[in-house]
Each structure stands twice: as C-alpha cells, then as structure tokens.
Amino acid sequence: MSTTVPSPTAPVIRVRGLTKVYGRGETAVHALRGTTLTVERGDYVAIMGRSGSGKSTLMNILGCLDVPTRGSYLLDGTDVSGLSEHQLSILRNRKIGFIFQSFNLIPRMTALANVELPLAYGGVKPAERRRRALAALDLVGLTERAGHEPNELSGGQQQRVAVARALATAPALLLADEPTGNLDSRSTEDVLDVLDQLSAAGRTIVLITHEDEVAKRTKRVIRLVDGDIVEDRGQ
Structure with missing residues (x-):
C-alpha cells in the first residue's frame, strides 16, 4: 500500500481533478467533472445537491467504495489510486467511520456487539474491543443501552x-450519508447534537444531506450541480 506519513496538519481529504464517467459514447454519464476538494483535519462539511448532482458518487469515492475514472485522491496521506480491493477494505476499516441513513445494525446483536464489529474485523483482541466499544457508546450517551438489541432502541x-x-x-474521517433521513425531528436533533460535540472535539466529519437545516449545523457547505462544485461556503 503506497502511503506517506500524515502530519497532524495534513489534510484528511485531498482530491484533484476527480472525474467519474459511467458508460461510453453517446450514453455516457459524467457524474463528476474534474472535482477538486480539500478537507482539513477537524473540518465539518456538508455536501449538498439534487438527485443526479454527483454527491452520492463523490461520497462513494471518498469512502473508497468506488474509484474515479481520472484524478487523484489522498486519504489521510494515503494515495488510494492503484490499491487492490483488499487494500481498500483495510483502508476503509482503519481510516473511515461510516454512518448510513438506514443504521445497518445487526438485529440480534446488542448495541455493544454492533459497535465491536469493525474492531473484530480489524483483528482487535476481545478485551480491547470491549473497552473501546464502551468508550464509543459513552461518547454518544448510550452506555446504559449497551446490552439492548436494536429492536429495543428508538430510531435516534x-x-x-x-x-x-x-x-x-x-478513524481519520467520519463519513455520513443522510444520517438523519430516517429520523423524526426530535431524534434528528439528538443525532446532530452528537455530531456537533464530535466536531467540537476535533473530529473530521463529512456528511451528505439534502436538508438545509442539517447543513446549517456544519462549518462548511459544498453544493454540487451536474458533477461540478458550484458553491463552497465557509471554507
């Protein structure tokens, strides 16, 4: 895996000239058109755009779930171009924390066991897994729910x-895809309060959203139209 050693001030995300084309010839779809973007350590960014704007494509590339047609992407000092799928999976596990709209919790596992999962995949020993998972649950105010399964918990x-x-x-990056899309207004506030606290503590957060009220909570708003960044407010 080609890497550089990231310094504490190195950007978490540095993309240059990202292009993503689906299909060929007259039917080709240009989802991204030379996107250039830097996200510094500790930034809190909302990426917005209508359906077809390219925001989901950009999220998939930033999350190392897809690769660009052209352009470069450095994630926390690691050049992801040319990495194998196995190397990309290791990078995702170590460098990116994903938050999805649909929660993606395992139904018959406790909250604690669900939080331990990425640590288990990463080869962390059981005692250390438990310690780190409990610490993470404490950060989001759910220590007392550690033994509850998902169906015993509210959506928030x-x-x-x-x-x-x-x-x-x-992880170096928290990447959230419409994290409040399935929540009521009260639960939305609870989750956004947690993200605000994490941002205040210096976490780097990029979230995809179509909701202005969610974007207003961030430090920086990037708007995409037809695969181009047309606004970068708060940079």
Missing part, C-alpha cells in the same frame, strides 16, 4: 449506536 438511539460503531476504530 439506533443511529447513535451507528455513530459509536463509526467512532470505535478512531
């Missing part, structure tokens, strides 16, 4: 468990 609590799971590996 399930999403906070998902946030704890994302935090457990101490």
Whole structure:
C-alpha cells in the first residue's frame, strides 16, 4: 500500500481533478467533472445537491467504495489510486467511520456487539474491543443501552449506536450519508447534537444531506450541480 506519513496538519481529504464517467459514447454519464476538494483535519462539511448532482458518487469515492475514472485522491496521506480491493477494505476499516441513513445494525446483536464489529474485523483482541466499544457508546450517551438489541432502541438511539460503531476504530474521517433521513425531528436533533460535540472535539466529519437545516449545523457547505462544485461556503 503506497502511503506517506500524515502530519497532524495534513489534510484528511485531498482530491484533484476527480472525474467519474459511467458508460461510453453517446450514453455516457459524467457524474463528476474534474472535482477538486480539500478537507482539513477537524473540518465539518456538508455536501449538498439534487438527485443526479454527483454527491452520492463523490461520497462513494471518498469512502473508497468506488474509484474515479481520472484524478487523484489522498486519504489521510494515503494515495488510494492503484490499491487492490483488499487494500481498500483495510483502508476503509482503519481510516473511515461510516454512518448510513438506514443504521445497518445487526438485529440480534446488542448495541455493544454492533459497535465491536469493525474492531473484530480489524483483528482487535476481545478485551480491547470491549473497552473501546464502551468508550464509543459513552461518547454518544448510550452506555446504559449497551446490552439492548436494536429492536429495543428508538430510531435516534439506533443511529447513535451507528455513530459509536463509526467512532470505535478512531478513524481519520467520519463519513455520513443522510444520517438523519430516517429520523423524526426530535431524534434528528439528538443525532446532530452528537455530531456537533464530535466536531467540537476535533473530529473530521463529512456528511451528505439534502436538508438545509442539517447543513446549517456544519462549518462548511459544498453544493454540487451536474458533477461540478458550484458553491463552497465557509471554507
């Protein structure tokens, strides 16, 4: 895996000239058109855009779930171009904490066991897994729910468990895809309060959202139209 040693001030995300084309010829779809973007350590960024704007494509590339047609991407000092799928999976586990709209919790596992999962995949020993998972649940205010399964938790609590799971590996980047999309207004506030606290503590957060009220909580708003960044407010 080609890497450089990141300094404490190195950007978490540095992309240059990202292009993503689906298909060929007259039917080709240009989802990204030379996107250039830097996200510094500790930044809190909302990426917005209508359906078809390219925001989901950009998220998938930033999350190392897809690769660009052209352009470069350095994640916390690691050049992801040319990495194998196995190397990308290791990078995702170590460097990125994912938060999805649908929570993606395992139904018959406790909150604690769900938070331990990425640590187990990363080869962390059981005692250390438990310690780090409990610490992550404490950060999101759910220590007392550690032994509860998802069906015993509210939607907001399930999403906070998902946030704890994302935090457990101490990733360089928290990447959230519509994290409040399935929540009522009260639960939305609870989850956004947690993200605000994490941002205040210096975590780097990038979230995809179509909701202005969610974007207003961030430090920086990037808006995409037809694969181009047309606004970068708060940079």
